Amino acid sequence: MLASLRLLCVLFVAGVGPALAQDAAAPAPAQDTDTLDPTPPGTLNPAPLPPLANPDAPSTPAKQLFGRKPTPFPGPPRSIGSYADGCLAGAAPLPIDGPAWQVMRLSRNRNWGNPALIAVLERIAANAKKVGWNGLLVGDMSQPRGGPMISGHASHQVGLDADIWFTPMPDHVLSREEREFNGAVDMVAADRLDVDPKVWTPTRADLIRTAAQDPEVTRVFVNAAIKKALCREAGTDREWLSKVRPWWGHAEHFHIRIGCPAESSDCKPQPPPDAGDGCGHALDFWFKESTLHPTPPLIPAKPKPALTMAGLPAVCKQIVAAP
Secondary structure: OHHHHHHHHHHHHHOOOHHHHHOOOOOOHHHOHHHOOOOOOOOOOOOOOOOOOOOOOOOOEHHHHHOOOOOOOOOOOEEEEEOOEEEEEOOEEOOOEEOOEEEOOHHHOOOEEOHHHHHHHHHHHHHHHHOOOOOEEEOOOEOOOOOOOOOOOOOOOOOOEEEEEOOOOOOOOOOHHHHHHOOOOOOEOOOOOOEOOOOOOHHHHHHHHHHHOOOOEEEEEEOHHHHHHHHHHOOOOOHHHHHEEEOOOOOOEEEEEEOOOOOOOOEOOOOOOOOOOOOHHHHHHHHOHHHHOOOOOOOOOOOOOOOEHHHOOOHHHHHHHOO
């Protein structure tokens, strides 16, 4: 598995495959393990991380600093930097229970976002009810001050990304145990060539369509097999498909991204996705044998150095340093 991930990272850097170039600002697979592996369980007793020996050292990974901030930076909401290189001020939490959503993995403390993202999630949850989806189970959003995470995503740094499980919200309020240990359902067949017909349903396609049709959503990341199914099932209304982008993993959840809010002048927007529905030959790369079963490289790639504060916008130092 490790060798395969390394090769995928090499392919990404080399620009192999037009599908990769379309979303170059999205995280490379070797850096975003939560989108490659099943959603890990949480814990009922999260322990605070120990103090860093030298937090001011220039070599200290930024994720170690942001991962130790349990509360948001006060003040007006600001998404600062890019989706994979930034931070967040004035974050708001998505309430863990809503009329059409519940938050999962509370121990991760990642249900924070720009208030614009909170509003979008609440709207998608309400609209999903109209297409027969009982409610959203919301996974990772951002940390209280955004920034890189100790585990998981390379993106989700500026409070404008959120993961939504393909498992519908149940008819009862989930217990803490259920939120931490219930698993998400893999939608992709074992050969990764299509969705698994035993679990994939038209309502899940309607859910993704509902998210993509929200005017504030700029991208929806799904597994390529799910994109293939959406292309097949979309019918004549296909404009929304341009927002749905194939990406590594994303078999148990999909990932929504919204654009930079108007009041976040330091937010770096991502170019709009390519025109067209992204179906047909646009998906060929993802189903090549060399993509599904890559040959390990003769010389393993060197691990990418951890992102430090020097790689983030200067104001992020103030945000992470504040008590």
